[in-house]
Amino acid sequence: MAMAPSSPGMRAYKHETMTIPNIPILRRGQVYDSLDKAELKSVRTGEPVATVSQANAALIRRDLRRSSREALKSVPVARMLDICADAGRSFMEATLPLGENGTQSPQEYVEALSATSGLPHALVRRNMAKIHQVFTEMPTILRGLTRGMDLDVIDRGSGEQAGVPVSYFAVADALGVVLPSNSPGVNSLWMPAVALKVPVVLKPGREEPWTPFRIVQSFVAAGCPPEAFSFYPTDHEGSGAILESCGRALIFGDQSTVERYARNPAVQPHGPGWSKVLIGDDCVDEWPEFVDLIVASIAENGGRSCINASAVVVPRHADAIADAVAEKLAAIEPRAATDEQATLAGFANPKMAEAMDAAIDDGLNTAGAEEVTRRYRGGNRRVTRDGSTYLLPTLVKCRSFEHPLANREFLFPYASVVEVPQARMLDEIGPSLVVTALTRDEAFIGQILASSNVERLNIGPLPTTRVQWDQPHEGNLFEFLYRRRAIQRA
Amino acid sequence: MSVETEVALGEAARTAAEQLDAHVREIVRWHFSPETGCPFWIDWAKQAGWDPVAEVRSYADLRRFPHFQDEWLRDEPNERWIPRTYTGRPFYVFETGGTTGMPKQRIGWEDHLRDYEEFSETLDEASFPRGANWLMLGPTGPRRLRLAIEHLAHVRGGSCYHVDLDPRWVKRLIAEKDFETAKRYKKHVVEQGAALLKNRKIACLFTTPLLLEALDEFVTVPDAGIKGVFCGGTQMTPQTVRFLVEEVLDNRAQFVPTYGNTLMGLACSRPLTPQDDWSITYHAPQPRAVLRVVDPENTDRTVGYGEWGRVELSTLTREFFMPRFLERDEAIRREPWGRFPWDGVGEVRPFGALEQKTIEGVY
Numbered sequence: 001m002a003m004a005p006s007s008p009g010m011r012a013y014k015h016e017t018m019t020i021p022n023i024p025i026l027r028r029g030q031v032y033d034s035l036d037k038a039e040l041k042s043v044r045t046g047e048p049v050a051t052v053s054q055a056n057a058a059l060i061r062r063d064l065r066r067s068s069r070e071a072l073k074s075v076p077v078a079r080m081l082d083i084c085a086d087a088g089r090s091f092m093e094a095t096l097p098l099g100e101n102g103t104q105s106p107q108e109y110v111e112a113l114s115a116t117s118g119l120p121h122a123l124v125r126r127n128m129a130k131i132h133q134v135f136t137e138m139p140t141i142l143r144g145l146t147r148g149m150d151l152d153v154i155d156r157g158s159g160e161q162a163g164v165p166v167s168y169f170a171v172a173d174a175l176g177v178v179l180p181s182n183s184p185g186v187n188s189l190w191m192p193a194v195a196l197k198v199p200v201v202l203k204p205g206r207e208e209p210w211t212p213f214r215i216v217q218s219f220v221a222a223g224c225p226p227e228a229f230s231f232y233p234t235d236h237e238g239s240g241a242i243l244e245s246c247g248r249a250l251i252f253g254d255q256s257t258v259e260r261y262a263r264n265p266a267v268q269p270h271g272p273g274w275s276k277v278l279i280g281d282d283c284v285d286e287w288p289e290f291v292d293l294i295v296a297s298i299a300e301n302g303g304r305s306c307i308n309a310s311a312v313v314v315p316r317h318a319d320a321i322a323d324a325v326a327e328k329l330a331a332i333e334p335r336a337a338t339d340e341q342a343t344l345a346g347f348a349n350p351k352m353a354e355a356m357d358a359a360i361d362d363g364l365n366t367a368g369a370e371e372v373t374r375r376y377r378g379g380n381r382r383v384t385r386d387g388s389t390y391l392l393p394t395l396v397k398c399r400s401f402e403h404p405l406a407n408r409e410f411l412f413p414y415a416s417v418v419e420v421p422q423a424r425m426l427d428e429i430g431p432s433l434v435v436t437a438l439t440r441d442e443a444f445i446g447q448i449l450a451s452s453n454v455e456r457l458n459i460g461p462l463p464t465t466r467v468q469w470d471q472p473h474e475g476n477l478f479e480f481l482y483r484r485r486a487i488q489r490a
Numbered sequence: 491m492s493v494e495t496e497v498a499l500g501e502a503a504r505t506a507a508e509q510l511d512a513h514v515r516e517i518v519r520w521h522f523s524p525e526t527g528c529p530f531w532i533d534w535a536k537q538a539g540w541d542p543v544a545e546v547r548s549y550a551d552l553r554r555f556p557h558f559q560d561e562w563l564r565d566e567p568n569e570r571w572i573p574r575t576y577t578g579r580p581f582y583v584f585e586t587g588g589t590t591g592m593p594k595q596r597i598g599w600e601d602h603l604r605d606y607e608e609f610s611e612t613l614d615e616a617s618f619p620r621g622a623n624w625l626m627l628g629p630t631g632p633r634r635l636r637l638a639i640e641h642l643a644h645v646r647g648g649s650c651y652h653v654d655l656d657p658r659w660v661k662r663l664i665a666e667k668d669f670e671t672a673k674r675y676k677k678h679v680v681e682q683g684a685a686l687l688k689n690r691k692i693a694c695l696f697t698t699p700l701l702l703e704a705l706d707e708f709v710t711v712p713d714a715g716i717k718g719v720f721c722g723g724t725q726m727t728p729q730t731v732r733f734l735v736e737e738v739l740d741n742r743a744q745f746v747p748t749y750g751n752t753l754m755g756l757a758c759s760r761p762l763t764p765q766d767d768w769s770i771t772y773h774a775p776q777p778r779a780v781l782r783v784v785d786p787e788n789t790d791r792t793v794g795y796g797e798w799g800r801v802e803l804s805t806l807t808r809e810f811f812m813p814r815f816l817e818r819d820e821a822i823r824r825e826p827w828g829r830f831p832w833d834g835v836g837e838v839r840p841f842g843a844l845e846q847k848t849i850e851g852v853y
Contacts, residue, residue, distance in 0.1 A: 034729050035727070035728040035729040035732055035767065035768055036727055036728070036729040054729070056727075056729055056730055056733055058703035058706075058730075058733060058738075059733050059737070061703075061707070062706065062737060062738075065707070
């Protein structure tokens with residue numbers, strides 16, 4: 001409603017007629033509304049869905065000059081675990097604050113995230129369930145990270161583990177996190193920091209402020225001190241300020257990001273996963289049994305995660321396996337966002353889809369590769385539906401890892417099938433975040449266990465996307481945030 | 491605004507426009523007359539085929555000139571810009587920001603002194619006390635600002651402290667993506683400024699928004715005795731202004747943003763009110779310089795009030811005539827205000843900033 005400008009004593013506000021929510025900045029839990037706002041649009045309709053307050057880098061630097069560690073120091077880990085359990089419920093069920101006066105129900109969260117990220121509702125819900133599990137499985141996660149240490153040690157600073165005196169201290173006042181927009185699931189990686197009593201400083205991905213904001217609100221609703229949470233939507237310079245000012249930080253990006261921070265012990269970069277399914281000589285003749293597992297590894301969560309397989313490495317039967325997997329992948333089609341069967345995600349930025357589509361076509365010009373999905377797919381790889389751009393699942397059979405398309409990762413279900421003799425597999429796969437090894441050959445398993453290229457290993461028929469909560473992911477967060485000191489008492 | 495103020499402002503605006511027209515006639519006559527003018531413009535008029543002295547009767551008539559090309563300030567010998575009256579008097583040489591290679595230069599005698607004396611009159615006595623010392627934490631070397639700030643301090647009865655700062659070195663580091671060294675250089679500069687603030691009695695500060703932010707890392711500016719900050723040099727978004735005022739200066743030191751450069755002098759900002767939502771409007775030191783916000787596609791057209799356009803500057807002094815120079819900035823055209831009864835330019839930012847931001851947003 002617009003007020004008459006002449007009304008005495010009334011000030012006309014600029015955004016009076018706006019009904020879309022504004023996601024604010026959180027400065028140690030304090031809501032701050034910036035004058036600089038970015039608009040978030042629906043990937044389907046192009047309509048504005050929200051504005052996001054943008055933090056200037058100097059504001060971030062100024063805030064981070066003061067430690068917020070005290071906020072969590074006095075809360076026992078045991079209490080934090082109770083908070084996590086409550087927060088999990090809130091995340092799934094509660095209507096939580098959004099902006100200064102607004103609120104957000106779980107359904108509104110699903111719709112908003114779907115609109116700006118292109119994820120269909122069903123995938124958003126699946127990610128919600130994953131985040132809920134992180135909240136509720138926090139005792140298991142911390143047990144995994146500390147290898148079963150009595151968590152009182154964190155509260156007291158010292159204690160015993162397996163009969164050995166131990167002492168740990170936090171090396172950072174806060175954990176900075178520069179988040180991507182690809183999948184809400186990545187938030188699971190920083191959440192244990194809060195349970196470990198280290199405040200977090202979050203920079204959300206441009207299209208995905210929703211999930212980290214809702215997780216923070218869930219923690220706070222469950223009784224976690226709000227001072228433990230800073231939330232700064234910001235630009236490149238602001239991200240830099242977070243990475244420099246927090247004692248420890250996680251950043252998600254591409255290979256160049258990984259290389260830039262490779263030698264910085266305070267920053268843990270997360271880049272492409274290049275996850276793979278490997279089939280051993282002993283099992284490859286049973287390949288028809290693995291087709292569904294391979295398809296799931298490639299296509300679950302819209303193929304947008306670093307734990308999705310981007311290559312299938314086999315010693316024989318490459319043509320037959322590629323053909324069978326391609327047929328199933330080609331059956332996956334874009335559906336309405338609200339369709340429960342929808343598994344593909346639209347691109348928030350159609351130019352990105354164009355660039356990936358062109359990169360694949362360009363790669364196919366190099367001899368030694370064939371796109372097998374083309375046999376089963378009616379038309380183009382890049383399609384639009386309901387105003388949204390999609391890339392359809394793509395499987396490319398490559399003659400060797402030399403081929404430019406053999407070891408690539410894209411933000412949609414994409415994988416290569418490469419035939420490599422088992423003896424050479426581990427030399428050729430390169431760094432691989434998750435390897436699913438389909439083999440019963442103990443000698444081969446021993447070789448994989450010894451390989452420094454394999455970050456997570458699933459032995460037997462487990463999709464690459466299957467994550468066990470007591471296992472660390474790309475480095476142990478507890479050891480990243482805490483250092484063990486030698487301790488002796490007279 | 492009351493009806494009375496509106497009428498008064500309308501009259502003041504009319505008077506200002508008449509004064510500007512008279513000033514334009516005088517300056518054009520000055521620069522294009524053989525007795526007083528400079529070789530560059532006298533030769534230009536010979537080739538142009540029309541007589542500016544006879545034909546330019548008002549500010550609007552300046553549109554008969556093409557846009558001033560700042561390359562001329564690099565390619566022409568400086569002697570070609572000396573008005574005949576100034577022959578034999580050594581001149582100051584002031585350089586624009588620039589990067590590398592031969593820089594663009596504006597010569598001058600007293601313009602910079604007059605500009606800052608005029609500006610001094612607009613400063614608040616409580617925040618920029620008479621007799622107080624200044625710190626100039628900004629570009630030095632062949633910069634007009636370097637001498638101008640010192641003159642401003644002297645005019646107000648104070649002295650001026652300086653720190654060396656070479657902005658071209660910073661630009662080169664950034665162009666070479668050596669951000670680490672750029673950061674170290676910034677720290678090197680700001681640390682020296684903070685040391686001066688801690689050890690000398692200084693109440694007034696000139697600096698850029700970025701250096702003010704950086705200074706805050708070493709010293710709480712209002713606690714260091716600073717009562718007023720005169721700030722300029724780069725764009726200031728409303729959010730930046732609010733952050734500097736509310737947090738860095740803690741609402742305790744006055745913040746005076748300005749827009750200026752070697753070619754113009756400096757444009758004052760009108761005091762911020764809550765209705766402005768931290769959006770700053772600058773007014774050129776008319777009639778010595780005039781700012782117009784033009785349609786970038788058709789620069790003859792001035793955009794409407796409240797609309798974005800490219801900033802066009804005309805500098806009109808006896809020392810320097812520069813008609814219709816297109817700045818590399820864009821701004822919102824704002825209405826005349828109070829003691830500046832002529833158009834203002836709001837939220838100045840680099841030309842095409844929004845477009846570039848969109849492209850960056852792709853990645």
